[in-house]
Amino acid sequence: MAHAYTPGLKVTELATIRKVRRLPILGEVLVQEGQEVTPETVVARAELPGNPHTVNVANSLSVEPEDVPHFMVKKVGEAVKKGEVIATYRAFFGLMKNNVASPVDGTIENISAVTGQVVVREPAIPVQIQAYIRGKVVQVLPREGVIVETQGAFIQGIFGVGGERQGKLKMVARTPDDVLEEKDVSPADHGQILIGGSLVTGKAVKKAMEYGVKGIVAGGIIDTDLLEILGYDIGVAITGHEDIPLTVIITEGFGRIRMAEKTFHLLKDLDGYTASINGATQIRAGVMRPEIIVAGYVPKTRAVETDVAQGLVPGTPIRIIREPFFGQLAEVVELPPELETIETEAHVRILKARLANGQVVTIPRANVEIIEE
Amino acid sequence: MKNGSYDLPPEINSVLATDCGSTTTKAILIEKVNGEYRLIVRGEAPTTVEAPFEDVTMGARNAIREVEELTGRRLLSEEGVITPRQPDGSGVDLYVSTSSAGGGLQMMVAGVVKSMTAESAQRAALGAGAIVMDVISVDDGRRPHEKIERIRHLRPDMILLSGGIDGGTITHVVEIAELIAAAEPKPRLGIGFKLPIIYAGNKDARHHIQKTLGDKLDLRIVDNLRPVLEKEVLGPAREEIHNLFMEHVMAQAPGYNKLMKWTPIPIMPTPGAVGLIMQATAKKYNISVVGVDIGGATTDVFSVVGDVFNRTVSANLGMSYSISNVLLEAGTANIMRWIPFDIDEADLRNRIRNKMIRPTTIPQTLDELVIEQALAREALRLAFEHHKTLAVGLKGVQKQRTIGDAFDQSASGESLINMMDLGMLIGSGGVLSHAPRRVQSALMMLDAFLPEGVTTLTVDSIFMMPQLGVLSTVHEQAAVEVFEKDCLIWLGTAIAPVGAGREGEDCVTVRGTLPDGTQLQETVKFGSMKRIPLREADLVELEIHPARGFDVGAGKGHVLKTKVRGGVVGIIVDARGRQPFVLPEDSAQRRKKLLEWFNALEVYPAELLARYAR
Numbered sequence: 001m002a003h004a005y006t007p008g009l010k011v012t013e014l015a016t017i018r019k020v021r022r023l024p025i026l027g028e029v030l031v032q033e034g035q036e037v038t039p040e041t042v043v044a045r046a047e048l049p050g051n052p053h054t055v056n057v058a059n060s061l062s063v064e065p066e067d068v069p070h071f072m073v074k075k076v077g078e079a080v081k082k083g084e085v086i087a088t089y090r091a092f093f094g095l096m097k098n099n100v101a102s103p104v105d106g107t108i109e110n111i112s113a114v115t116g117q118v119v120v121r122e123p124a125i126p127v128q129i130q131a132y133i134r135g136k137v138v139q140v141l142p143r144e145g146v147i148v149e150t151q152g153a154f155i156q157g158i159f160g161v162g163g164e165r166q167g168k169l170k171m172v173a174r175t176p177d178d179v180l181e182e183k184d185v186s187p188a189d190h191g192q193i194l195i196g197g198s199l200v201t202g203k204a205v206k207k208a209m210e211y212g213v214k215g216i217v218a219g220g221i222i223d224t225d226l227l228e229i230l231g232y233d234i235g236v237a238i239t240g241h242e243d244i245p246l247t248v249i250i251t252e253g254f255g256r257i258r259m260a261e262k263t264f265h266l267l268k269d270l271d272g273y274t275a276s277i278n279g280a281t282q283i284r285a286g287v288m289r290p291e292i293i294v295a296g297y298v299p300k301t302r303a304v305e306t307d308v309a310q311g312l313v314p315g316t317p318i319r320i321i322r323e324p325f326f327g328q329l330a331e332v333v334e335l336p337p338e339l340e341t342i343e344t345e346a347h348v349r350i351l352k353a354r355l356a357n358g359q360v361v362t363i364p365r366a367n368v369e370i371i372e373e
Numbered sequence: 374m375k376n377g378s379y380d381l382p383p384e385i386n387s388v389l390a391t392d393c394g395s396t397t398t399k400a401i402l403i404e405k406v407n408g409e410y411r412l413i414v415r416g417e418a419p420t421t422v423e424a425p426f427e428d429v430t431m432g433a434r435n436a437i438r439e440v441e442e443l444t445g446r447r448l449l450s451e452e453g454v455i456t457p458r459q460p461d462g463s464g465v466d467l468y469v470s471t472s473s474a475g476g477g478l479q480m481m482v483a484g485v486v487k488s489m490t491a492e493s494a495q496r497a498a499l500g501a502g503a504i505v506m507d508v509i510s511v512d513d514g515r516r517p518h519e520k521i522e523r524i525r526h527l528r529p530d531m532i533l534l535s536g537g538i539d540g541g542t543i544t545h546v547v548e549i550a551e552l553i554a555a556a557e558p559k560p561r562l563g564i565g566f567k568l569p570i571i572y573a574g575n576k577d578a579r580h581h582i583q584k585t586l587g588d589k590l591d592l593r594i595v596d597n598l599r600p601v602l603e604k605e606v607l608g609p610a611r612e613e614i615h616n617l618f619m620e621h622v623m624a625q626a627p628g629y630n631k632l633m634k635w636t637p638i639p640i641m642p643t644p645g646a647v648g649l650i651m652q653a654t655a656k657k658y659n660i661s662v663v664g665v666d667i668g669g670a671t672t673d674v675f676s677v678v679g680d681v682f683n684r685t686v687s688a689n690l691g692m693s694y695s696i697s698n699v700l701l702e703a704g705t706a707n708i709m710r711w712i713p714f715d716i717d718e719a720d721l722r723n724r725i726r727n728k729m730i731r732p733t734t735i736p737q738t739l740d741e742l743v744i745e746q747a748l749a750r751e752a753l754r755l756a757f758e759h760h761k762t763l764a765v766g767l768k769g770v771q772k773q774r775t776i777g778d779a780f781d782q783s784a785s786g787e788s789l790i791n792m793m794d795l796g797m798l799i800g801s802g803g804v805l806s807h808a809p810r811r812v813q814s815a816l817m818m819l820d821a822f823l824p825e826g827v828t829t830l831t832v833d834s835i836f837m838m839p840q841l842g843v844l845s846t847v848h849e850q851a852a853v854e855v856f857e858k859d860c861l862i863w864l865g866t867a868i869a870p871v872g873a874g875r876e877g878e879d880c881v882t883v884r885g886t887l888p889d890g891t892q893l894q895e896t897v898k899f900g901s902m903k904r905i906p907l908r909e910a911d912l913v914e915l916e917i918h919p920a921r922g923f924d925v926g927a928g929k930g931h932v933l934k935t936k937v938r939g940g941v942v943g944i945i946v947d948a949r950g951r952q953p954f955v956l957p958e959d960s961a962q963r964r965k966k967l968l969e970w971f972n973a974l975e976v977y978p979a980e981l982l983a984r985y986a987r
Binding site: 234 | 522551556557695723736809
């Protein structure tokens with residue numbers, strides 16, 4: 001197999017970032033190719049058909065379905081207001097009267113003589129798509145949306161909750177080990193995106209929500225804390241639509257895990273910059289990882305790039321992503337071509353790596369990720 | 374799908390088959406060697422439907438190229454796979470393919486009564502290889518606006534609508550149709566396309582259905598799948614699902630229109646094809662079969678009982694992407710009951726979460742392997758429970774009952790799957806097929822499915838059931854031959870007496886003559902397990918004597934004489950009890966028993982197990 005390693009998450013101070021901004025249904029594109037946009041620029045809009053409501057007129061009037069059209073006082077296509085009468089049953093020269101009212105403001109869409117049901121459709125719901133990042137429209141997808149492109153810093157996390165938001169980055173941690181606690185969050189952090197070190201506590205997230213913080217980034221979070229914040233257990237790894245007022249992005253995993261040096265130092269350099277973030281994570285059928293984008297960031301110095309096209313070679317910096325040694329950084333020492341038997345008795349490709357403390361350990365190649373530039 | 378209707382060479386001596394999975398594309402080469410069909414080689418490459426490739430034929434070519442390299446044969450040209458086999462040795466006589474790329478086929482199903490027409494529609498969709506996103510019915514407990522809301526939010530590839538027996542009332546099914554029309558569902562793939570919908574209900578309602586849905590959706594009409602309550606006719610609906618799958622889903626997923634040109638046989642959804650090879654196997658041995666494919670995101674369970682085939686997809690139970698959901702549905706207690714050492718619940722939860730976000734990692738330590746296999750047991754158990762609720766006799770049927778029947782408790786709606794009658798269990802999916810010791814797979818299946826009496830246990834060595842399934846539509850003989858000889862690993866036979874007794878009491882005695890002439894006489898005590906080595910090639914006539922109160926298939930306390938097949942593991946006598954199967958409540962007791970069984974069957978390295986005993 002050509003690919004013997006888990007591609008690492010992107011953490012780079014300079015990248016070309018392209019985002020496809022697409023409507024859920026056909027609509028209208030509001031910007032042009034070449035136009036400069038900001039995160040809040042509305043690039044496209046559409047109208048979602050309003051919610052339909054079914055009214056069982058036959059039952060309400062105690063008449064046969066095929067007779068319903070006869071008793072309707074409103075026709076298909078007519079606008080109605082909530083409470084307005086749409087059907088009336090009269091008998092005994094008007095002495096007996098029964099009315100059916102519309103449950104909502106809307107339009108009569110369908111009157112069925114088969115089921116006796118009437119559909120009232122609420123007014124259309126306008127839906128808008130924003131640019132999300134500051135950049136330039138490089139392609140218009142007619143009636144669907146646009147592709148926005150920018151240059152800047154790009155950081156991927158491993159898991160997140162919450163959707164697209166913008167805010168100013170604020171580095172709270174002093175070292176990649178620091179824990180972002182409740183006491184580290186203040187009302188002055190309103191509108192900001194706080195950066196922690198190895199962990200953000202559940203209490204800190206709750207406080208942040210109270211103070212209107214837009215986002216939190218940290219190395220890890222305790223699984224049960226996340227459960228408490230969301231109010232439910234995550235079943236399948238598809239996130240981004242949670243009903244919470246901020247976005248949480250973790251960069252390393254579940255538990256207290258020191259943030260990767262590279263990620264931490266880049267975020268430190270980005271302190272004070274405005275970022276677009278998105279916690280949406282999807283780990284199958286089109287992998288999506290949470291991200292932090294700082295459009296327009298120009299690094300002070302260009303760092304040396306690791307040539308990841310080579311894959312794993314002696315000297316490649318890696319992170320171990322499974323027990324034992326989970327979260328630790330190491331450097332590849334040896335890559336034996338033969339399969340080796342590990343403790344589970346499985347025969348797998350392994351590598352030997354040197355941990356930060358100098359110890360050389362054997363790790364299955366599937367359990368490491370390359371630290372990409 | 375008959376052989377004669379496709380443009381095939383008169384003799385098929387070589388077959389190339391691919392399966393385009395959601396992550397990897399696998400190619401296999403089958404050839405006729407000395408009169409029998411055998412697997413020659415297998416190639417694999419990452420699937421290429423997602424950006425930046427967006428052309429499934431690239432991944433297929435890469436996988437086939439590996440086969441070319443391994444065999445030194447030329448199989449590909451500019452246009453695709455070379456067919457038929459050429460005089461210079463290049464090409465193959467037949468190329469077939471299956472696909473689950475792009476998430477497979479996702480459907481919404483609607484019917485009138487949840488337990489009748491809606492359920493039949495569900496079986497039709499599942500049998501065709503779809504994932505059923507939701508089942509809507511008049512009596513599903515949701516209000517009309519909730520149903521509408523749900524339909525609007527789902528993005529299915531297509532909808533199957535059924536309802537009403539032929540000649541019955543039309544009101545209800547038209548009601549559902551009106552809901553669907555009001556909701557204006559949008560397809561998953563292709564903005565601006567009309568969503569396909571198949572109507573397979575009361576034929577008297579066809580005109581109204583056409584009026585209600587004909588403009589807004591791409592409507593197809595087929596025979597009623599429940600023409601009378603006593604009969605379920607799923608064929609026409611399944612076939613139309615498949616046709617629409619080809620037209621809509623495949624045609625829009627990148628590159629499939631090209632791939633379709635390479636083969637004369639329609640590309641099948643992967644799970645549909647897996648079902649076919651299981652049916653072919655059940656037919657050949659005239660037994661009932663249960664198969665399971667436990668993947669990263671979903672677990673498919675198949676059953677063939679008599680001539681009734683059923684498939685369920687537990688779309689949220691799997692070993693990587695869905696592993697957190699296994700935790701959610703099973704609960705930590707159910708997972709920890711299979712682990713013979715102490716583990717902090719929070720630690721277990723974090724490990725599971727970390728596997729979910731880094732799904733391609735593997736267990737390195739024995740602890741990690743044991744935890745993973747404990748999770749697999751629960752995923753398999755839950756998926757099977759789900760399957761049993763759907764693989765049931767037709768509900769709503771009035772059965773003619775004689776006096777004899779009145780004493781027989783079977784009622785309509787009862788599970789078709791009788792664990793005593795079950796002949797064979799087939800396991801597939803990484804955690805089962807690649808377990809470091811084959812006996813681990815056998816025990817995971819025993820613990821999860823709890824088969825009763827005498828049952829053959831097998832695993833799929835390298836997942837090629839989809840390719841063999843689609844091949845079976847035109848060459849059943851080749852498909853089944855390769856399945857038995859090269860695909861299946863025969864683990865052996867399990868003997869599990871039904872009943873409960875006292876720990877340490879005699880439960881069952883097994884007698885017979887082994888192939889080397891030695892006499893076999895093994896008595897196994899209740900609460901224990903025993904392995905009797907017997908090779909795959911060996912078939913042995915056994916006399917199984919259950920103790921009083923225990924049943925191995927011939928009735929309580931009655932001897933069963935039967936031929937039993939060996940395997941990599943051999944014969945496993947499981948005297949832990951059935952109906953009920955109980956694990957000790959006390960955790961120290963339970964761990965002791967788990968270690969006892971692990972040691973008796975040599976499930977894990979003894980020296981490592983010793984550290985758990987401390």
